Amino acid sequence: MGNWLSSVNPTSVISVPAQRLGDYIQDYLRPSEDCQKQIDLDVDTICAALQETEELPTVTSVAKGGLYGRKTVLRGKSYGTLIIFTSDLGQFQDQTKKSKHEILNKIYRWLKASQLKGLVRAQMEIEQSNSGLSIQLSSESQTIIFAVLPAFDAVGVSEKPSPWTYRELKRTLDKTEASPGEFSICFTKLQQNFFNDRPRKLKDLILLVIDWYLQCQKKMKDMPKLPLYALELLTVYAWEQGCGAEDFDLVEGIRTVLGLIMRHEELCVYWTVNYDFEDVTTRNIMLNQIRSPRPVILDPTNPTNNVSQDKTCWLLLKEEAQFWLSSPSLRDLPGPPWNVLPTPLHETPGHRLDAFIKFFLQPNQTFLDQMSSAVDIICRFLREECFQRSTTKVQKSVKGGSTSKGTALKTGSDADIVLFIDSLESYVSQKTKRSHFIGEIRKQLEALQGRGDQKFKVKFEISKRDNPRVLSFSLKSKDLSDSVDFDVLPAYDALGQVRAGFRPSPSVYTELISLYKSSNFTGGEFSTCFTELQRNFVISRPTKLKDLIRLIKHWYKQCERKLKKKGSLPPKYALELLTVHAWEHGSGVEDFDTAEGFRTVLELVTRYQQLCIFWTVNYDFEDKTMKRFLLTQIQRTRPVILDPADPTGDVGGGQRWCWHFLAQEATEWLSFSMCFRDGTGAAIPPWNVPTEQTPESCGANTHPNVSEIFSSASRGIRD
Known part of the structure; x- marks a missing residue:
């Protein structure tokens, strides 16, 4: 890593230069691969033994949850859960304190009497207290403490629960007056699946967010605790809505998450991967949740569980988010946040739609002005210089698409630059000759991109994708989330001069x-x-x-x-x-x-x-x-x-x-x-x-x- 951290505290993420965040994650946050592999092998050994031993015949399966199950554990000490699904718990309401206590006693006695310590290479400590049962595994630089929790298997072998499962969950909550998230461990397999397919870099971004939050906690010891799961889900939401790519800019990602935290009073985040609006009971649960006071972040596996919790914590985090965003490490480096809305459109009342459009959909006027200037430069170049070494002439260039119509969105809008070329004398010639002109225009635009005399105030990127019908490029703001995708299209001038009322x-x-x-x-x-x-x-x-x-x-x-x-x-x-x-x-x-x-x-x-x-x-x-x-x-x-x-x-x-x-x-x-x-x-x-x-x-x-x-x-x- 060199000496870049020699003058700063390596435990202070806010002090880390933005361009070095990837190194910071690799060297300070992500667990050592060797240590992690060893603990993974040991956990698999423990899970297999719990399911196979004759002394615990009612154990049907074991699921890995918490930070460990979601593969977002931090280096050093971290946490996870081992959820023991047992046939002794045949429904949600069976999870009474008495039942859980009896099952945990059996598991504790078996763990103490078993020969697991001879099979597990990491240092293993088993502890039982009034609060429950835990297994601690330690291997050199990594320690993970697992809470062992018996639960009703609400999912079974299915990849997605049936609507009946959530109807039964709601009925049990009403009957037992349990807290909404009390039965969430029953859906641990779904939580695991939700995170399993996410790219490694997204999990690195989650590590960065968690590390920042833990440092905020350390700084403000009286700050109410927020479930780490809430921040993990918020980070997934930011990535899904704003990026979705496996490889992305960490600076853009962290700016987006911090920006959403600053707008926590508008947050309404949920998914429909395991439940949706089709079933009446589930729909009513969801509508009741997403129309409750913000912030709302619903567990994607349990619609009754709003994990956002304490508002005081969010207010304090908002201040800390602003502090990091305004720090030199993030403030002075290019990389705008992704365009992610804190509130979904369908939860916006009709009388607020105009405000929704104004704040979330309309492009920034400064960007539009910059983009217009850049497009003028490109159009002038295409008209005057692109074909100067041939007899081909550009008769006119016309801007089309949503940008020219005044209907562009803040990000991801489209626009066209149509070049009417004199060599294209008919519709047929447009079809047969356009690939030749596209190739020539690409060469000339790439040359323009490399020239130092053009002062673009926006990022000008030519697509690497070859297409004989169209040449694509993007104009992106250097400071904002706004962007427009352009297509350059050669065309036959069928209309001639077009005037108002033409x-x-x-x-x-x-x-x-x-x-x-x-x-x-x-x-x-x-x-x-x-x-x-x-x-x-x-x-x-x-x-x-x-x-x-x-x-x-x-x-x-x-x-x-x-x-x-x-x-x-x-x-x-x-x-x-x-x-x-x-x-x-x-x-x-x-x-x-x-x-x-x-x-x-x-x-x-x-x-x-x-x-x-x-x-x-x-x-x-x-x-x-x-x-x-x-x-x-x-x-x-x-x-x-x-x-x-x-x-x-x-x-x-x-x-x-x-x-x-x-x-x-x-x-x-x-x-x-x-x-x-x-x-x-x-x-x-x-x-x-x-x-x-x-x-x-x-x-x-x-x-x-x-x-x-x-x-x-x-x-x-x-x-």
């Missing part, structure tokens, strides 16, 4: 439709050619509608994280257009109730099999070719949501995407989310919005039979 000539779409019908290209493949129309369609809308779109996209991202392994969800753009449709037909005013709009969009998602939505701002039924094509498009399998800039782009997609998964999530949210209740708890109604549009509803004059054909097709699809 409407394309029907011939632009005639060529596109002809190509769509005669070849095998996917509908919407050339939507980049119409980026300006897509941008203008949204950018002219009221600010509050753009905020509602932000809210819908945030909801979508949560669903995406949960459902991504189940199937392919519809694109975000479909939800964006659905939101515009909901506002146009349900409100239409600049100042509206955000909760009403949110509810309306989710209601429309649940009715996805009826959706047929389109606009006639850029194309309509007057041109004969377009008219025939549109009538075909709107009779496709529902849902149909046509891109207002590109009639070949049906972002509803019919059966192409898994709308049913998104609809299930929307149904669940509508049934329990606080977003759709006002400050008094009363339900907030949706707007009255049609799910289908017809040519007549858009003012089109069509053949008398068209409306009937359209209606029949719609009925057939629904039936």
Whole structure:
């Protein structure tokens, strides 16, 4: 490690330079591998002996819990539990003091009489007192004290408990008036599983948080104790929501956890890996917990157990968190915290949604200004210098995506830079030549990235992933959690000069439709050619509608994280257009109730099999070719949501995407989310919005039979 700790106290984590936190964990917090392996072998020996001995026939299995079971033990002295599941305890209420005392006496006598000391290489001490039974294992630099606890096996061999288990837990708590967390040891196997698959570096971050907390305790001896489990869960939550990668920046991680501690009065953290809202009893338990005074951190294995406990402790920790965050070791080093919300969206009452958007979803204006400046530099370079050694010219560059529309989120938003190149003279040439131009643009941008004359105030990172269709890069704030992912796309200039109120000539779409019908290209493949129309369609809308779109996209991202392994969800753009449709037909005013709009969009998602939505701002039924094509498009399998800039782009997609998964999530949210209740708890109604549009509803004059054909097709699809 060199001399970097020679001038500081190695036991003071706040004094450790941020760039050396990894070394600090390795050299002072993480147990020695040899010592840990030896103790692990000894623990396995003890567990096997407890299950196999004929003197303890009722022992069915042994689970490892506490810091040891979660693999978050600190070097030196640490703690764990050995949970003895026994058939003597057949239900929760069997865990009376008398029963536990008798079982522990048997285990103590057996441990004393057994020959385990000859099999266990570590120094082993067995102690029984009025408070219980413990086994201490010591091996050179490591000591672990295990509390031995008999328990009812609530899980058995199942990977996930049945709803009956939690119903029985609630019934027992009501009957015995036990404290909510008293039976949590019955779910130790689930706690072990919850932490087992987490990356080593996340557990290192947990060690860092625990070490800091223990130092806070040492500093303030009268500070009420907070279960270490609460801080472990908070760290897991921060990593899941803000990062999720196996390899990450420890400085960003610790800043995020400390930031959440500072906002403890807003904390509401829980998981649905072992229980969820489907069962009525469990749902009521969860809702009662997550609507109780904050902070709330629910044990992911036991919904009755809020591990956050004493608020006084959180207040003191808040002061200590601020102290570390403002210390030179963290303050002066780049590495912004992850963007993690202390409160989930669905626990935000309807009248607080505008504040939720403002504080949690809207990007920082300083970052937007910095990003805009950086993008201007990149665009100017691409226009003026990228192809200066060839005859190729960039006719214009256009910014698209959510950033240009004014609907970007604080982090992880997308944006496009579309380069209209004179060598791309048709839709077909765009398809055949774009990979060549992508390669050339990549070389030039990498050269720009390495130049010292460009003063980017944001981090500019080019993706290493090769894609012949698009070149990706990211702009990230050096000080904030804000970030935007950009795509550079070469395109054919089908529109020419676009002005305010511009409407394309029907011939632009005639060529596109002809190509769509005669070849095998996917509908919407050339939507980049119409980026300006897509941008203008949204950018002219009221600010509050753009905020509602932000809210819908945030909801979508949560669903995406949960459902991504189940199937392919519809694109975000479909939800964006659905939101515009909901506002146009349900409100239409600049100042509206955000909760009403949110509810309306989710209601429309649940009715996805009826959706047929389109606009006639850029194309309509007057041109004969377009008219025939549109009538075909709107009779496709529902849902149909046509891109207002590109009639070949049906972002509803019919059966192409898994709308049913998104609809299930929307149904669940509508049934329990606080977003759709006002400050008094009363339900907030949706707007009255049609799910289908017809040519007549858009003012089109069509053949008398068209409306009937359209209606029949719609009925057939629904039936």
